[in-house]
Amino acid sequence: MHVLISPDKFKGSLSASQVCDALEKGIKKRRPKTTLTKMPLADGGEGTLEVIQQLHGGTWITVDTFDPLMHPIQAEYLYLADQKTAYIEMARASGLALLSTKERNPLKTTTFGTGVLIADALSRGATQIILTIGGSATNDAGIGMAAALGWKFLNRDGNELTPTGESLIQIASIAPVDLAPCAFTVVTDVENPLAGPSGAAHVFAAQKGASPAVIKQLDKGLNNIATIFGSIASEAGAGAAGGLGAGARYFLNAKIVSGSGWVMDKVHFNRALLKADFIITGEGKIDSSTWGGKVVSEVVKRCDKVFKQTILVSGAFESSPHFPIFLDDNEVFTISSRAKDLEDSVANAADILEQLGEEIALKYLN
Incomplete structure (x- = not known):
């Protein structure tokens, strides 16, 4: 048997x-x-990196980065040097579990810390980065992550915005950067679009500390950046991790894959x-x-x-x-x-x- x-x-x-x-x-x-x-x-959330390491090995890289409220912390990601591949779990830098209940506020939180982890992996020569997203404290559509990589977000007056959820509605233009060549994959089981009744704010923001009024404000911001993201905003998974799915698609040209199926195929x-x-x-x-x-x-x-x-x-x-x-x-x-x-x-x-x-x-x- x-x-x-x-x-x-x-x-x-x-x-x-x-x-x-x-x-x-x-x-x-x-x-x-x-x-x-x-x-x-695992399903692409907590525990995924441990499953990958058990099968493929790799080294834990500890990085000085920031939590969702930009407090300095250290976070780890898994790096397979021989494959030039990094596995990054966004919740380790931008997760809800990093904040107390009183601190949770998706208007103020950011994925900047996750961007710092990505930047570190790129600096080590990673040519493939797998980003597992889930358990986020954020609703910033990935602009914090992008800001850590050098992107700038400007309002109508050309002033640079702080890359948080409350800034989304003010974004009038984006100043891009060229990143080192790298293939990005986003692993998630969330299929929600970026904005609207089934989008990131309306479905997930309440558990991140948002009131009904804040949810409406965040959704307006998501709809605003959706005009820049274009068709990406309506793709399945765009609303994952407070819109980080859409942000990774737009800023990193990432491919989104189903978490459970991806892990099962990997092992x-x-x-x-x-x-x-x-x-x-x-x-x-x-x-x-x-x-x-x-x-x-x-x-x-x-x-x-x-x-x-x-x-x-x-x-x-x-x-x-x-x-x-x-x-x-x-x-x-x-x-x-x-x-x-x-x-x-x-x-x-x-x-x-x-x-x-x-x-x-x-x-x-x-």
């Missing part, structure tokens, strides 16, 4: 690798002869899938949002294509109309079913996952 364990992280609790280890431990207790392959996954998931009898996947919470292109939905889709059985594990579970009809939602293994409360679920997630691994072994792995 060959089992492939390929979960996403359990956000706020365990990394994808830790989930793999806990399930393996439980399965081996009950079925020690089972062949196990552990392949932690050769399909090759491992064909060797497995069962596939275990999961995430912190499986709910209606899961089936919109996240890791679990992509794993299930690929398993179904080759008629492989998928076993779902999660911290918590909510059924939804989007749950695949060929799966049984009564057979999702959850940490919450064995925990006393949410605090217990988080604190003892690894131990409970180990127990779930034992349960899966007894039920499926004869």
Whole structure:
């Protein structure tokens, strides 16, 4: 019996690798002869760089940069010198988690710190940069990133603007720069356009600290820069990370790819899938949002294509109309079913996952 364990992280609790280890431990207790392959996954957000390093190696480069409010910080990115390739996670410099709840204000935040990381990679001779975007504190359409690379944003009077969300509505012209030759790829599972009812401000800005009035102001700014970006503004993924998707397309000529699928192809998931009898996947919470292109939905889709059985594990579970009809939602293994409360679920997630691994072994792995 060959089992492939390929979960996403359990956000706020365990990394994808830790989930793999806990399930393996439980399965081996009950079925020690089972062949196990552990392949932690990610969706282009938090944890993606660790997944890449586990497979391809690379060196962590520490850079003096800035957080979303321009406070000096240090942030890391992954560099594969032999391939001249840098993997940069924008949340490490421009992420929401870097700010306290009181500090969150997408009018004032900027992706400048992410631009500093890109500039450092270019200075090292990178000819390929993969930018994973998600968990941002920003709504600046990537102008902060571009400013760190030398672009200037001017108002009608020709005065240079501070590259933050509140400046978007004042941009009348842009002074470009020539960058060193480099191929850029943006990795995201967000498909929203830049502006409008389903754009970056209306869908995501509230969680970044924006009031309804601020959301309207930000959307006006996004619509303003959309007149410069042109058709890029309406592309899928343009609204990712507060419009950084569109900014990367315009300023870096980047290609946008689907996060989950890109990571799975990068780690050769399909090759491992064909060797497995069962596939275990999961995430912190499986709910209606899961089936919109996240890791679990992509794993299930690929398993179904080759008629492989998928076993779902999660911290918590909510059924939804989007749950695949060929799966049984009564057979999702959850940490919450064995925990006393949410605090217990988080604190003892690894131990409970180990127990779930034992349960899966007894039920499926004869």
